[in-house]
Amino acid sequence: RVAGNAVIDRAALDDLAVRLAAALPGSVRRDAPSAALTTYRCGGPLAVLVRVDHERDLVTIAEALAAFTAAPVLVIGRGSNLLIADSGFAGLAIVLGGELDTLAVDTAGATVEAGGAVALPVLARRAAAAGIGGLEFYVGIPGSVGGAVRMNAGGHGAQTGDVLVRVRVVDLAGARAVAVRAVPAAALRLGYRSSVLGAREVVTAATFRGRSDDPDACGARIDEIVRWRREHQPGGQNAGSVFTNPPGDAAGRLIEACGLKGRRVGGVVVSEKHANFFVAEPGARAADVVDLMREVRESVEAATGVRLEPELQLVGFETTVEERRR
Numbered sequence: 001r002v003a004g005n006a007v008i009d010r011a012a013l014d015d016l017a018v019r020l021a022a023a024l025p026g027s028v029r030r031d032a033p034s035a036a037l038t039t040y041r042c043g044g045p046l047a048v049l050v051r052v053d054h055e056r057d058l059v060t061i062a063e064a065l066a067a068f069t070a071a072p073v074l075v076i077g078r079g080s081n082l083l084i085a086d087s088g089f090a091g092l093a094i095v096l097g098g099e100l101d102t103l104a105v106d107t108a109g110a111t112v113e114a115g116g117a118v119a120l121p122v123l124a125r126r127a128a129a130a131g132i133g134g135l136e137f138y139v140g141i142p143g144s145v146g147g148a149v150r151m152n153a154g155g156h157g158a159q160t161g162d163v164l165v166r167v168r169v170v171d172l173a174g175a176r177a178v179a180v181r182a183v184p185a186a187a188l189r190l191g192y193r194s195s196v197l198g199a200r201e202v203v204t205a206a207t208f209r210g211r212s213d214d215p216d217a218c219g220a221r222i223d224e225i226v227r228w229r230r231e232h233q234p235g236g237q238n239a240g241s242v243f244t245n246p247p248g249d250a251a252g253r254l255i256e257a258c259g260l261k262g263r264r265v266g267g268v269v270v271s272e273k274h275a276n277f278f279v280a281e282p283g284a285r286a287a288d289v290v291d292l293m294r295e296v297r298e299s300v301e302a303a304t305g306v307r308l309e310p311e312l313q314l315v316g317f318e319t320t321v322e323e324r325r326r
Contacts, residue, residue, distance in 0.1 A: 008070045008090065016071060016092065017048045019064045027051050034088065037095065038079030039142065041237045043286050044088030044316070046074075053098020055180060055204045058170040061094070065172055065200075073172060073200050074315055077144030078119060081151065081239055085316035086286045096146065100204055105130045110210050111165065116146030116203040120153070123208070128222050133213030134163055136221040140229045142240070146203035152190040156225055161190035165207040172200035180204075193244055193311055234271040237280040242293060243308040251308055252276035255296055258303045265292040290317065 021028040032049035035041050052058055065071060072091030076082065096117035103114035103126060110132050114123050124139035137158040147153065148160045149167055164185040171179045188195045243251040255275035263270045267284025271277040278292055293310065301307050
């Protein structure tokens with residue numbers, strides 16, 4: 001689960017940044033801070049950051065990338081399942097906004113079409129207010145529509161694959177292979193926290209189908225999910241579940257059973273409220289998170305024989321969690 005290991009030299013990144021800045025004036029930053037873009041609020045600089053407000057801008061990026069096939073690409077949604085290394089990310093990072101952060105509700109058809117940058121809680125609340133049920137579970141997931149599609153995000157007994165109809169995807173693989181295409185949900189092969197989407201495939205919009213329902217009933221379910229989340233999950237700087245649930249069990253239960261609540265490395269601690277949440281204090285390092293992941297993983301495996309797999313996406317790290325040594 002390590003992303004961003006591809007190598008591209010500084011001169012090539014400089015050239016890519018210059019080309020993008022000329023094509024997309026005012027949208028490109030060099031060595032941009034990443035901490036404010038993630039819920040962990042830590043991590044190093046992004047070598048090249050582009051803010052994209054229109055789908056056509058992604059086609060422009062694809063044309064520029066055709067000459068830089070080695071450049072790692074990272075699409076940052078709400079940063080809620082993401083940890084960027086303290087050394088930063090030596091590649092092209094993309095943040096969506098503008099017209100990609102809008103949604104349209106079709107009450108008659110009980111569908112919602114949302115841009116890839118739309119926050120999932122916004123999607124849930126807008127649908128509920130329009131009397132569209134079935135999307136309430138999204139209120140408890142602090143991610144984006146694009147991120148939800150990419151990892152088949154879910155919670156409270158539902159997941160994205162249950163409600164997704166189709167998506168629009170822009171392929172950044174190269175100018176000759178650029179395609180803005182509609183993809184039916186079935187073609188994404190959505191699995192547990194997974195899909196077939198590659199790093200250079202950007203979800204620009206998604207259509208969800210719910211069911212016609214009473215807005216007050218939908219709102220009540222929203223309120224119950226929010227209440228449950230506040231009662232059972234910690235606040236503060238965290239990225240939700242650190243590890244995926246092993247078959248037939250829960251990662252949080254295993255971590256708690258091993259007496260690891262409160263385990264600390266540097267400025268990061270295993271939550272006392274939910275053991276699969278690691279909370280970062282102000283000033284914590286990304287390395288603290290990864291080292292705590294390694295310690296917890298090794299302890300659980302030694303005690304139970306179960307090897308926990310990261311749900312958290314690690315970006316810019318040179319080693320995997322199991323290879324890392326303090």
